[in-house]
Amino acid sequence: MKNRTRAYYRHQRRRVIEKKLDIVRHLWGKDEADPIPHPFIVNPGKLAKAKLHCSCVMCKYEKHFNISKHTVVSKLAVMQQEVDEYWSEE
Structure with a gap:
């Protein structure tokens, strides 16, 4: 330190x-x-x-307009890909 x-x-x-x-x-x-x-x-x-803490539309744009953040969208895409791979193996 x-x-x-x-x-x-x-x-x-x-x-x-x-x-x-x-x-x-x-x-x-x-x-x-x-x-x-x-x-x-x-x-x-x-x-x-x-x-x-500010909750105005300018600071919390995603919240007010129901837009998913990039990290959430990418995680959902990976999960969907895993599910698709699981079902395609059978």
Whole structure:
């Protein structure tokens, strides 16, 4: 394991917080100008460990339009091929 300095960990934490704050501000539409600001904007340090789950159509395209992911499609194709081989042997 590498010996990393406090500065490295501070940099990584700050980078993650800024990335998530950008999501809160631009995708969720929350700002400091709101009458009741979002708790993440008041205390951005909470974003270091917070999970920002987005279920919008843009982020969960496959879910909203019932499109199977490539990994699922390829696994189903392999399974179908195995079944076809099994039945063709008889």
